[in-house]
Amino acid sequence: MYRTNTCGELRLADAGKEVTLAGWVQRSRKMGGMTFIDLRDRYGLTQIVFNNADNAGLCEQANHLGREYVVQVTGKVAERSSKNPALPTGDIEIIAGDLKILNPAEIPPFTIEDETDGGDDIRMKFRYLDLRRPCVRKNLELRHKMTMEVRRYLDSKGFLEIETPMLVGSTPEGARDFVVPSRMNPGQFYALPQSPQTLKQLLMVSGMDRYFQIVKCFRDEDLRADRQPEFTQIDCEMSYVEQEDVITLFEGMAKHLFKELRGVEIDEPFIRMPWSEAMKRYGSDKPDLRFGMEFVELMDILKGHGFGVFDNAAYIGGICAKGAAGYTRKQLDQLTDFVKRPQIGAKGMVYARVEPDGTVKSSVDKFYSQEVLQEMKQAFGAEPGDLILILSGDDAMKTRKQLCELRLEMGSRLGLRDKNKFACLWVVDFPMFEWSDEEQRLMAMHHPFTHPKDEDIPLLDTKPEDVRADAYDMVVNGVEVGGGSIRIHDSALQAKMFEILGFTPEKAQEQFGFLMNAFKYGAPPHGGLAYGLDRWVSLFAGLDSIRDCMAFPKNNSGRDVMLDAPAALDPKQLDELQLALDLKEK
């Protein structure tokens, strides 16, 4: 046995006990004839004291311990004369009687402290040292607690966790698959699942009734800031349910998690907002409702006054930033630059300040009378000291999305996006399809298995673009933490859906025959949803990136820099797989 106690558990009541601790040397200090060591493990820090007068040899040994040495200390728990109220163990210290070095340590390449001197690259290369920092470790502890609570909750509701395979078939519809060559079936490949969507539907056909799985999913996409090639879903499906049943159950789970993980009690039901309303009021299907700053449409007020940009616009809208009229020219230029960045793509921004006397001063005063500007002020309900920001464009949807970015930026600048405040809602009534300019056809907005709203089914033949789906997303603080839908369980309706999506019957059969055939043998009505675990943990932990809640994330090139993966294969392995590299010149 290496230890009697952890470094986080001894208290004043333990004074006088003989204990053995083991852990890492966080820091050491020499003061007069005493040497103090802070010993660290996952559970906390405990101060160890070596007294030169009592045992000069032991103290000398302690003086040679370096940072991150792994040591075992036996000694007596004693009350500290100068207590440290910041530490749970701060009332005591261990008077060392014995010291054993279990493993020495080279000087780590960065400091093992919450505020470290290590940059991102070096910390990722030595991720096993980065994980020693309490602020990083806490994210993994939270993740563990979250999955435990999710499982407890779903188990209590009769859900079964069922593992679906990782080596499945490739479905070119959707994002790009990672593939796995099969040695036993030369020339053939498995795919890693982008989600267990079709398999969980088959589990419903099999009568499993309530399924969930916390499961790795894979997408071979060009990585953006907050994407990882492998990520984890809380994947759920239920039989004999309508949208209301799914929403009720998973809203219950969300409230349970908020309470258990963050101590936040949410009593009132989550807001339900139709997709079209979310787009109109916030320009987003995942609006951040921690703050207002709703869109105000200005077409009626600002069109037709000779300002060409607005006169030719398909959409003119703005937001009112309370109390921001004092923004300097420089700050306003920064905002203009912000919306003109290629990722956002606005052509420009118009602003208007409400002066202390209630008059409005705008950047386009030469086109508008004070009367019109006052009308605009009233539309916003703006008051002296407020700043109005306006965008316009020839594509209403695109302009709304630009205005959404501006709203979020202003929310951040004005400190309205408090990480300890949570605003939850369901976005519902999504369109079934969206038009793809690239593919020149309708695409499923969620996926091809989504059930259209019953009352919209007649529109499938006449105006498919107007059909709404039984689909719903859970949104917290502007992050889509989960989403799902009622699924089609009728093979004829499923076939029609594939037809609208441009599949020939043969192609639909080839790719999804296993599912459509299954529907012929008694498929129950079913629906479900999937949460992005990484996103949700990040939200609870107040992180800016999902990377920080993963033990061993990959970088933006999809590399694990610690393991140095991926890497070239042994030619023998390629040969066994009956594959050859076919590298293109760069």
Next chain:
Amino acid sequence: MYRTNTCGELRLADAGKEVTLAGWVQRSRKMGGMTFIDLRDRYGLTQIVFNNADNAGLCEQANHLGREYVVQVTGKVAERSSKNPALPTGDIEIIAGDLKILNPAEIPPFTIEDETDGGDDIRMKFRYLDLRRPCVRKNLELRHKMTMEVRRYLDSKGFLEIETPMLVGSTPEGARDFVVPSRMNPGQFYALPQSPQTLKQLLMVSGMDRYFQIVKCFRDEDLRADRQPEFTQIDCEMSYVEQEDVITLFEGMAKHLFKELRGVEIDEPFIRMPWSEAMKRYGSDKPDLRFGMEFVELMDILKGHGFGVFDNAAYIGGICAKGAAGYTRKQLDQLTDFVKRPQIGAKGMVYARVEPDGTVKSSVDKFYSQEVLQEMKQAFGAEPGDLILILSGDDAMKTRKQLCELRLEMGSRLGLRDKNKFACLWVVDFPMFEWSDEEQRLMAMHHPFTHPKDEDIPLLDTKPEDVRADAYDMVVNGVEVGGGSIRIHDSALQAKMFEILGFTPEKAQEQFGFLMNAFKYGAPPHGGLAYGLDRWVSLFAGLDSIRDCMAFPKNNSGRDVMLDAPAALDPKQLDELQLALDLKEK
């Protein structure tokens, strides 16, 4: 809402209630003016009654329901006149007032009953129908319950579940990897993990202290009966532990699982048997201790009597099958054929019966006097009516393994391997290395990270083949359900181990540098173990194959016949991966 109750929950106390059920038509019977439907869901069966006299139209509708139709029924709970004590819902029935067909069903290709008429191939192709059979469903329910209990137990002991990546680096040491081409890093490949071994060790270096994960692992091996390309491990690791700490904790977990999942209370500690003893007494490192039939070595007794086969043998040993002296010549020939099968490889078998008068009749009587045979009888403690079976060979270890197979076969034939009886033990003190004829070098018996026993470390330089490891396997009923070891945490010892295993320092650095380097920054002593979840669930469920406790297993060619995976890739996908097929002629 589709239902007020499930098909498994209504009781006599519910009589008089108006309820709505939904489920599958298990069977229907017409008796006089009544039609009876057994409605099935995951939770049970409920009888529905349609009365022609009350509602002829509804009854007529019911008469047209086929097997596996999905229906919704509303009606009144009533006491049954002829109760069915075999069903929890057998005291009641539902007098139908309304019937709605939610989905019709084609006639399933096999009967959805525990005793089905479907063969293995058709059931795998229509696995979603196979899973409707209660006996198959129960295995998945048990698996869910098992993982819940494992998580609860380990969480209560301070373990954190931490997800390690699925896209890692390939390590040619060990079994063959499945690999994943990286599109973003052309010419490079990830590997799917055979186990998170090195990653969990890095988590110990990172101070996580107690880690577990229920995790998919992958091995590209030629599939034998009970192998699957993807399987699930309960993977665990602890810091600051010795072998005794790990064994104590996981024996506790095993006992907890036996109690919760099978209602079996195990009070006494598990037997600990050194590997060498297990090999000597049972010819196996995973002996089935549900029955005795221990090996008796007969070299001293049977050598040197002119029977050439024995006189030239390096090993002669046998087992005594109580009460089997009545075995016919035909049965004995079957046993001889059994041991001569190529998978077992014995050259022949000698048998001896103990007659009612105590004399011994053997198949080699002409070489042995009754006196010698009596001496043999005493060595076995054999009694009248017993059958002695003897094998010999020129390789003691090989012969012991053959005798082990014979012992297990006799155990099965004599009904000594009761699936409801559980015999648990730890096999300990494994050899560190085993000689590989194929590779002509020592190989790690567990893996290269296993810690040698402290007292045997001096032998590493002189007699490495005698070095024992701090390794342990948990064995239940002849199945290795889990195994692990204390790991090396010292980079110098780890380097020495790689040297003995024939790695050049460069190759060791190239393949395991990330781990050896990590050890330089303060690695704590650590150890752990991994359980095979599939094997363990199979054992608890009394299954013969791990396949039956997986939702969607693969066949012996590594194919998912339901999904028809693996399959050829779209040439565009291969092109994006910068790969070409290089198929060999068959």
